[in-house]
Each structure stands twice: as C-alpha cells, then as structure tokens.
Amino acid sequence: MLALRMIAGCHVELGDFRAAYQEMVDFHEAWTLRRSERSEVVARVAHAQYAVDEAQRTTERFREMAERDALTGLWNRRRSDARLAAALDTPPARRGPVSVALLDLDHFKLINDTFSHAVGDVVLRRVAAILAEADGHAGRHGGEEFILIMNVACAEAARCCEALRAAIHAYAWESVAAGLSVTTSIGTAVLRPGDDAPAVLRRADKNLYEAKRAGRNRLIAE
Incomplete structure (x- = not known):
C-alpha cells in the first residue's frame, strides 16, 4: 500500500x-x-x-x-474443608482471627418422623437461608449439621451465633407445619497457633455437645 x-x-x-x-x-x-x-x-x-x-x-x-449442597444451596463439606484449610495455611498475622461454629438442629429426627421428610427438607432450606445472611462462610456439614467459618474473634463469633440461634428459634415455623418448632444448638472454637482442621473442629464439636447436654437451644462458646 x-x-x-x-x-x-x-x-x-x-x-x-x-x-x-x-x-x-x-x-x-x-x-x-x-x-x-x-x-x-x-x-x-x-x-x-x-x-x-x-x-x-x-x-x-x-x-x-x-461445591454447593443440592438441597440447601449452601457450600458443601468439600468446599468448607477447603475454606478451613486455606485459613489454616495463612499466617495468623495476615488472616487475623478466625472462628468456627458447628450448628446442629435439635431433635431433627423427631421432626422428620412427626411431620414428614418433606417438611424436614423445608426446615433445612429455611435454616440455610438464615445462615446464608451471616458474615462468613456458611456450609452444610452433613445431615442437619451446619458450619460457619468467620473472620472474627471468639466474642464476636459468639454474638453472631447467638443472633442466629435466636432467629432460628423465633422463625414462624407454624407457617411450615402446624405445631412445628425448630431450635439449634451451637458450639464455637477459635483457631489457635498449631491447630489443624481436626483439632479446631473437635473443640467446636465438644462445645456443641455440651450445649445439647445442657438442654439444647443454646450456645457454648470457646
């Protein structure tokens, strides 16, 4: 040209x-x-x-x-494990405090047996919707158990989880099934130096079962 x-x-x-x-x-x-x-x-x-x-x-x-749970839409166990592993692999000075909460619906088998498994599925989805509003990673840990991974210290994690417990308890479950009531027990643990995933989950699980033994519908924080 x-x-x-x-x-x-x-x-x-x-x-x-x-x-x-x-x-x-x-x-x-x-x-x-x-x-x-x-x-x-x-x-x-x-x-x-x-x-x-x-x-x-x-x-x-x-x-x-x-990586999503098909029923609830929350993250599944694999994604939650990866999220916790990433937190553990990050130096504490960079990641800040991290707390883990395990939540278990009280007497969930009785809900299924009394109101049907279809109602139980609705309960799981409604609880998941409440948990999805929390700041942090919300996942279905298995069955009627859920996990929250939050970038906060233990006191703030306890405040958040207590609000979630109250919200689940106060939800209008009668609109799902007449006579239905749903509560949850919660245990929290904060990541410590030298922790691995089993260690922090074990402490959160221990506090969860202490909440159940203490009468359910309550929070035991680390």
Missing part, C-alpha cells in the same frame, strides 16, 4: 496524472482489502476471547455447582 502511494506521487511529479490515478486506484483497493482483513482478524480475536471467557464462566459455574 505504501509503495503504491509513493509511486502515485512520483507519477504526479512527472506529470503523468493518468498513471498516478491508476496507482491511487490500486492503492485504494489494497487499502480496502487490508482494512477488511484487519477487521476480520480483530473479529476473530474478539470471538476467540469471548469463547475463552465463556468457557471460564461455564467452568466456574460447574465448579460452584459441584
């Missing part, structure tokens, strides 16, 4: 305007073709980038689906 334009300029200087015109026609055709080719390349690159971005979004959606 540049050569054609330069040749046209030479023809003009020589006074051969017909030849100059023809060179400019050739230049324009070459320029139009080049612009078209460039636009096509840009379009192909944009399409390829879109395809890559869409593939990444699809992969992320599938990954999240694989």
Whole structure:
C-alpha cells in the first residue's frame, strides 16, 4: 500500500496524472482489502476471547455447582474443608482471627418422623437461608449439621451465633407445619497457633455437645 502511494506521487511529479490515478486506484483497493482483513482478524480475536471467557464462566459455574449442597444451596463439606484449610495455611498475622461454629438442629429426627421428610427438607432450606445472611462462610456439614467459618474473634463469633440461634428459634415455623418448632444448638472454637482442621473442629464439636447436654437451644462458646 505504501509503495503504491509513493509511486502515485512520483507519477504526479512527472506529470503523468493518468498513471498516478491508476496507482491511487490500486492503492485504494489494497487499502480496502487490508482494512477488511484487519477487521476480520480483530473479529476473530474478539470471538476467540469471548469463547475463552465463556468457557471460564461455564467452568466456574460447574465448579460452584459441584461445591454447593443440592438441597440447601449452601457450600458443601468439600468446599468448607477447603475454606478451613486455606485459613489454616495463612499466617495468623495476615488472616487475623478466625472462628468456627458447628450448628446442629435439635431433635431433627423427631421432626422428620412427626411431620414428614418433606417438611424436614423445608426446615433445612429455611435454616440455610438464615445462615446464608451471616458474615462468613456458611456450609452444610452433613445431615442437619451446619458450619460457619468467620473472620472474627471468639466474642464476636459468639454474638453472631447467638443472633442466629435466636432467629432460628423465633422463625414462624407454624407457617411450615402446624405445631412445628425448630431450635439449634451451637458450639464455637477459635483457631489457635498449631491447630489443624481436626483439632479446631473437635473443640467446636465438644462445645456443641455440651450445649445439647445442657438442654439444647443454646450456645457454648470457646
């Protein structure tokens, strides 16, 4: 293209305007073709980038689906284990305080036996919706047990969990089934230097069962 334009300029200087015109026609055709080719390349690159971005979004959606509990929509046990492992792998000076809470619905088998498993599923979903409003990682730990991983010290974790306990107790369960009442027992533990996942979960579980032995519908904090 540049050569054609330069040749046209030479023809003009020589006074051969017909030849100059023809060179400019050739230049324009070459320029139009080049612009078209460039636009096509840009379009192909944009399409390829879109395809890559869409593939990444699809992969992320599938990954999240694989890490969500199908019934409640909360994170599943695998994702919760990974979240706790990440906290343990982060130096305390960088991560700050981390507390873990285990929540277990009181007499849940009796709810299933008395009101049906369908009602029990509704209870799990409603409790999950309450827990999802808490600051931190909320997951279904298994059955009627849930886990919260919070970036707060023990006192703030206790305050948050007590609010959740009260919210579950105060929920309008009669709207789900006549005579239905749901409560939860909660145990918390804070990450300590040298902890691994089993150690902190063991302490939270110990406090949870102390709450149950003390009469249920209560919190035992570390």
